[in-house]
Amino acid sequence: MSDVIIEVSGLHKAFGNLEVLKGIDMSVKRGEVVCIIGPSGSGKSTLLRCVNLLEEPNAGTVLVNDFEMTDPDVDIDKARRGIGMVFQGFNLFGHLSVLDNLTIAQRKVLKRDAEEAKSVAKENLRRVGLEEKINSMPSQLSGGQQQRVAIARALSMQPAVMLFDEPTSALDPELVGDVLGVMRTLANEGMTMLVVTHEMQFAREVADKVLFMDGGVVVEEGPPAQVIGDPQHERTQTFLRRVLNPVHAHD
């Protein structure tokens, strides 16, 4: 088992004439938490979505968990089982209860029996602090609760790595903390995580490595103390000034 779990090299992605990713090289080691920050339109969500091939890159390779995602002959469904994904819009299955949201893929994809799937689901609901919502429908939950259920759903597949695509951007401010708390616990338990986020405080405290992206390239990367605390590039400095102190961002 190699030390590196995600290896992206020479990644290019364009939507029509719009070039969104212009040659990305990056990697995530097992057990690492990597945060991707950057202005909107910088390509960070597209990069994340290329990792589990929700977007198909135009060039470059993506290796995840010893699967070459970009190989046309890869068993993509099998490869994705090991990659948990949490979306900005939660994307819980609206017609299924919380329990069924957590068990359906276990049963249909991993072929677990009902009993086992349910116990895994319960365990993961407990991890996100929502055991009592097991029989609720998604529409009965707050945004923060929905997102925690979505995290539990991804965890129920026992993935080797978790991808988070701006998981708190759609939440009311008072609900952000619960979701970040769950993610922090996950990180402390040693889960490998790749997180696109605007939460600088979270990135600073939880990440092992921070990538700053702008204009489809990785401008700067390193430990959070360096990238967020003492950015070297002017673009990073400008971005952080705007994000950390929005009221006084005159420049």
Next chain:
Amino acid sequence: MAMSRRQRARTFRGVQYGVLVLAVVLIAVFADWGTIRNAFFNLDAAATQFPEILSTALVNTIIYTGLGFALGLALGLVLALMKLSSVGPYRWLATIYIEFFRGVPALLVFIALGYGVPLAFQLRFDIYSTAAISLGLVGSAYIAETLRAGIQAVPPGQVEAARSLGMSQSRAMITIVIPQAFRIILPPLTNELILLTKDSSLIYLLGLARTEYELAKFGREGLNATGSLTPILLAGLCYLIITLPLGYLSRYLERRTGRKQDEGLKVTA
């Protein structure tokens, strides 16, 4: 004479009521009530209709419609998936089928299946098969378009979530998309069922044995036997027994899904 806005509104309403009262009075005075009652509310004629109008005609109408709807639903689902296929020829075939059967009168389909096919191919179906196939062919064209719209109304994030959990495209379609599409289209689907119920009356053309009578044919036979319009009125009322509750169901479902979607939006917003 200049009138204020209120005076004008009052005068206008007064005239409308005046016309209405005049019409009612004229009808009451000049109508031949004896003949009308005899035509529409002839109790002797009505008595001859029972119990077969319920035990045979109503039941058969429900059976023909149910069979047609079941076939239409199955065929409609296949057509909807064909229409969304990435393979061009599937899309074209589905489009041609849908446009054809939506565009021709259901009556023509019944004639083709009831008389045309037996003559041309020496194939004779029993009446239930003919009814199911004819109604299914016509219904599937409408149902396919409704279903396609429903499938496309399921947010793409649902498929992305399913795929990222390792489900294949078809697995995601079956377990995640289609069930939600059906919830979305339940109200329009109920309306298709109402239309199909009424279209089932066209079977009367095909020459039915007495046990195969549906409501329209039964009413017509009643008319011939009694010379009264009462059987026709009764048949009409029996259609309402089916269609009115369906209509209420459709509107209830519409309100419910509308409310659900509002709730969903509130949470995601």
